[in-house]
Amino acid sequence: MSKQQLTFPEGFWWGSAWSAEQAEGRGETGKAETVWERWYKEQPYRFYQGISSEVTTDHIHRYKEDVQLMKQTGHNSFRVSISWARMFPNDGIGAVNPKAIAFYRDLFNEMNQNGVKVFANLYHFDMPAALQDKGGWESREVVDAYVHFADTCFKEFGDLVYHWFTFNEPLGPILGSYLEDFHYPNIIDFKRGAQAAFFTVLAHAKAIAAHKKYQLPSKIGVILNLSPTFPRSQNPADVKAAEIADLFYVRSFLDPMVKGEFPEKLVELLREYDQLPADYTEKDLAEIKENTAQILGLNYYEPRRVKARLTAINPEGPFLPDWFFENHVMPGRRMNEYRGWEIYEKGIHDLCMDIKENYGNIEAFISENGMGVADEARFMNETGQVVDDYRIEYIQDHLAYLWKAIEDGCNIKGYHLWAFIDCWSWINAYKNRYGLVSLDLATQKRTIKKSGEFYKQLSDNNGFVY
Ligand code: BGP
Secondary structure: OOOOEEEOOOOOEEEEEOOHHHHOOOOOOOOOOEHHHHHHHHOHHHOHHHOOOOOOOOHHHHHHHHHHHHHHOOOOEEEEEOOHHHHOOEOOEOOOOHHHHHHHHHHHHHHHHOOOEEEEEOOOOOOEHHHHHOOHHHOHHHHHHHHHHHHHHHHHHOOOOOEEEEEEOOHHHHHHHHHOOOOOOOOOOHHHHHHHHHHHHHHHHHHHHHHHHHOOOOEEEEEEEOOOEEEOOOOHHHHHHHHHHHHHHHHHHHHHHHHOOOOHHHHHHHHHOOOOOOOOOHHHHHHHHHOOOOOEEEEOOOOEEEEOOOOOOOOOOOOOHHHOOEEOOOOOOOEEOOOOEEOOOHHHHHHHHHHHHHOOOOOEEEEEOOOOEEOHHHHEOOOOOEOOHHHHHHHHHHHHHHHHHHHOOOOEEEEEEEOOEOOOEOOOEOOEEOOOEEEEOOOOEEEEOHHHHHHHHHHHHOEEEO
16 A cells, blocks of 8 residues: 555644653652552552552653653643642642642643643542542542542643543543452442442532633543453354443443433443442432533553353352453454553544544544553663654554544544653553653653654654555
8 A cells, every 4th residue: 555644633632641640759749648659558569569659750850851851752732630639738638738739830831831731630540548548439528529629720720721631541440449459449349339430420520510610711521441342253142242341341431421321221230230329319410411521531552352251150259340241352463462452553443433423523532542561671772762663653553543533524633642751650660661751760861762753753744654
């Protein structure tokens, strides 16, 4: 096939993302303990090479240098998260921290002055530990504390932020905390997870209502991790398995947060197995219906492939979504061997088409997509630059399908890569490097990777030859 220039719509958002807990470091502003710091204290061995979130990319001290790096790698937009624990250092509630306000205002000003639009996310897995002790997302009191935090952010930073997001991947903490043991407090209990999920959706709606009050020019939405679901075959049992997996992992947050309604089939299924949350009111449902996302961030890494369950489950064991399906690995597919994820670039097109066809073609962008690689120093040349042609290829392959989605009428406004500079990641710490810029953890030296240079050209040309 002959090569062609793929040009994106004017004003397309080129950028990347990270989050407070993964990049800032503790700093001296004062900050409440987060669930990650708490968990690390209790079980440091759960974290790769015993590295905690306190040892990070030290963005809090180096943000001016980092904003210059954003510029040098072609960013016209960037997603940060605002740390709830830093804003409210007294256990996530009480008096707001003037030093935290000063830090974020400085950072956002610096970004704006350098042509980098601020995409601010309010929650990226970093619950203040004291609020987790009060029940975390299972507690209405914590929902109120979150809404107060959100309201404070709109008031303090509303003039500097381009777009707001209530949550990053709300499904993650529910899966990790209540079903799969990768997030504090590591409970296995679906029904409690359903309650926490319900209150997360309610918190999203209440934050949107608070944002409306300020009549800011920004939009507010949510960032969801959505893997298009595919059955192993067209056999009805496999198709049914895929439908159920899709309800649990895709529609569970997408429907209530974007359409204002929980999927009926999921509600019926949970009722049948007595797994519906106990605490919900008509007023909650009305608030959820009234306050939906105005913009949608799509995190896309891999497809979900499933088949009908072949092995029996233990009906005495805890209720889990995988009672209804088994994951399926399609033979012969390209994999990200470090993460165990299938690389399926067409999935980005499928996902965008789903949003176009089933969610009113709401304004959306790719808010995460990227390639984690272990021991990336292997790919350094003699000048110390990581020569990551594999990442450039990965980005191009996905962007070609994103471009096609736009051609097919999807309302896609931008692409943000995960991540900007190599940063700390939940239990994987610094195992898998994702950045456009590499980090020497010992010296904090940052070096633009080959992909960072590519990204600058991509953004300057608003496209690339493919
Ligand atoms: C997403 C999260 C990010 C980031 C990324 C990579 O789910 O929103 O915070 O961590 O995944 O994941 P990992 O670093 O575990 O490979």
